[in-house]
Amino acid sequence: MDDMLLQARDVAMHFGGVKALDGVDFNLRRGELRCLIGPNGAGKTTFFRCLTGTYQPTRGSILLANQSIPGRERHEIARLGIGIKTQIPSLFDGLSVHENLWLSLRTMRDGVLRERRIAEVLERVEIAHLHDKILGHLAHGQRQLVELAMIVASDPCLVLLDEPAAGMNKTEVNRLAEIIREINTTHTVVVVEHDMTFIRKIASTVTVFNRGLILTEGPVETVLSDAIVRDVYLGKSNG
Numbered sequence: 735m736d737d738m739l740l741q742a743r744d745v746a747m748h749f750g751g752v753k754a755l756d757g758v759d760f761n762l763r764r765g766e767l768r769c770l771i772g773p774n775g776a777g778k779t780t781f782f783r784c785l786t787g788t789y790q791p792t793r794g795s796i797l798l799a800n801q802s803i804p805g806r807e808r809h810e811i812a813r814l815g816i817g818i819k820t821q822i823p824s825l826f827d828g829l830s831v832h833e834n835l836w837l838s839l840r841t842m843r844d845g846v847l848r849e850r851r852i853a854e855v856l857e858r859v860e861i862a863h864l865h866d867k868i869l870g871h872l873a874h875g876q877r878q879l880v881e882l883a884m885i886v887a888s889d890p891c892l893v894l895l896d897e898p899a900a901g902m903n904k905t906e907v908n909r910l911a912e913i914i915r916e917i918n919t920t921h922t923v924v925v926v927e928h929d930m931t932f933i934r935k936i937a938s939t940v941t942v943f944n945r946g947l948i949l950t951e952g953p954v955e956t957v958l959s960d961a962i963v964r965d966v967y968l969g970k971s972n973g
């Protein structure tokens with residue numbers, strides 16, 4: 735079986751004169767847990783947006799399980815199996831955790847299966863105790879886990895997480911790292927993150943973006959100790 739899940743070739747995204755991406759080649763195998771790092775403005779979020787159809791790339795090809803992504807609508811790409819957790823949670827504050835999940839799974843017609851899926855995913859992200867809580871009453875870290883639950887519940891073949899640890903305290907970050915590793919036992923995951931402690935806990939392979947290009951890629955410790963990487967990124971951020 736072809737174990738390549740995602741193949742991006744020469745992906746560029748230009749906004750007028752701004753070359754947010756300018757020729758990205760990126761391969762991802764099924765079952766990987768990959769971290770994307772890079773300084774502010776390197777193009778990481780733009781790359782995610784090209785994968786999910788929020789942006790149509792200026793040039794290049796993107797294949798998800800051999801299906802072409804550019805030119806498709808966002809909902810179509812979601813149906814193909816790309817689920818994304820963005821920096822801004824898309825949740826209903828006035829509804830309970832259960833109601834939010836129930837709505838996110840509205841295409842599942844069978845109510846019994848739907849309830850089972852909700853119960854399973856709440857267990858997986860360790861928030862079963864929040865089942866009846868109103869979203870608007872939850873702390874930031876808990877809300878992030880609810881959104882993660884909604885994405886995993888839809889069972890995508892590729893889970894994209896854009897800065898999932900942002901705004902979380904140390905305990906929450908440690909717990910999130912464990913949860914993401916557990917999710918990776920069944921799903922391919924790509925994480926954009928700035929928190930190096932978190933990256934060391936979850937990643938085996940890291941891809942470094944810089945100025946709209948991939949600077950380097952490799953095992954986490956090799957990449958994080960690379961002098962050029964430290965120069966473009968770690969020297970200006972948290973090492």
Ligand SMILES: Nc1ncnc2c1ncn2[C@@H]1O[C@H](COP(=O)(O)OP(=O)(O)OP(=O)(O)O)[C@@H](O)[C@H]1O
Nearest residue numbers: 749752753754772773774775776777778779780781
């Ligand atoms: N819609 C847009 N219009 C114009 N420029 C954009 C747009 N979206 C992104 N850019 C620019 O593209 C570049 C890459 O931005 P992007 O948000 O992808 O970087 P990033 O690596 O995700 O940064 P951060 O780590 O700060 O989130 C930046 O120079 C940004 O200003």
